[in-house]
Amino acid sequence: MSTCVELNQLEFSWPGAQSPLLSIPQLSLARGERVLLRGASGSGKSTLLSLIAGIYTTAPGQVQVLGHDLAKLNQHQRDRLRANEIGYIFQQFNLLPYLSAIANVTLACQFAPARRQRLAGTSINASATVLLDRLGLSAEQQQQPAHQLSVGQQQRVAAARALLGSPALIIADEPTSALDQAHRDDFIQLLFEACAEQETTLLFVTHDATLAPHFPRAIELQEINQAAAGEHV
Numbered sequence: 001m002s003t004c005v006e007l008n009q010l011e012f013s014w015p016g017a018q019s020p021l022l023s024i025p026q027l028s029l030a031r032g033e034r035v036l037l038r039g040a041s042g043s044g045k046s047t048l049l050s051l052i053a054g055i056y057t058t059a060p061g062q063v064q065v066l067g068h069d070l071a072k073l074n075q076h077q078r079d080r081l082r083a084n085e086i087g088y089i090f091q092q093f094n095l096l097p098y099l100s101a102i103a104n105v106t107l108a109c110q111f112a113p114a115r116r117q118r119l120a121g122t123s124i125n126a127s128a129t130v131l132l133d134r135l136g137l138s139a140e141q142q143q144q145p146a147h148q149l150s151v152g153q154q155q156r157v158a159a160a161r162a163l164l165g166s167p168a169l170i171i172a173d174e175p176t177s178a179l180d181q182a183h184r185d186d187f188i189q190l191l192f193e194a195c196a197e198q199e200t201t202l203l204f205v206t207h208d209a210t211l212a213p214h215f216p217r218a219i220e221l222q223e224i225n226q227a228a229a230g231e232h233v
């Protein structure tokens with residue numbers, strides 16, 4: 001099975017901090033894997049996601065995404081890799097409130113030529129409609145401005161935006177924190193199905209330990225992060 005994300009000897013400290021926040025000897029995520037990463041509030045989950053997405057770079061240590069060593073790419077190459085290969089579902093969704101649901105979704109492909117290419121001749125709009133249908137938004141809801149949608153509907157729009165154009169990796173940062181249990185389980189199921197159809201790797205981050213049984217693989221950040229135990233790589 002090929003590798004989607006590989007971390008080696010990763011170490012990260014915020015400027016001015018007394019000790020590293022993250023010190024991870026090794027972690028790899030295979031293509032198509034569904035992985036839950038759990039950790040307490042403030043343990044460094046979002047920081048780790050930003051390192052994997054190439055928003056921050058790390059030294060020493062190595063973060064590879066689809067075989068690319070992020071530290072060896074320049075800013076433009078990292079931005080392009082992120083746009084083409086990483087779909088990010090943010091905790092607060094980050095939708096543009098006055099744009100329609102469908103316009104929020106199609107925006108994802110405007111600056112991502114590889115994602116557009118993977119739509120294989122289908123228009124961006126038609127592909128976004130298929131995904132939103134699949135995620136349970138009615139035709140009417142798809143045309144509504146994002147701010148008029150319920151939290152659960154906005155969450156589905158954010159998921160469709162991340163999935164459109166089949167990026168290799170979906171990073172989901174606490175995407176179910178605003179949902180009740182029934183909607184939460186439903187949402188995770190939909191996300192799994194969409195990822196399986198596209199052979200997408202899913203890295204799903206939460207502080208909620210009760211979600212672990214849903215996932216084939218669950219990782220506790222404090223077990224892979226030696227900085228949490230006061231050790232260094």
Ligand SMILES: Nc1ncnc2c1ncn2[C@@H]1O[C@H](COP(=O)(O)OP(=O)(O)OP(=O)(O)O)[C@@H](O)[C@H]1O
Nearest residue numbers: 014015021039040041042043044045046047048207
């Ligand atoms: N831009 C920043 N500059 C300095 N320190 C930061 C910055 N962002 C986060 N931190 C610190 O890094 C630590 C980890 O933060 P992070 O957001 O990665 O944790 P988290 O596990 O995602 O938390 P939560 O579950 O509450 O979202 C915290 O102590 C935080 O104060």
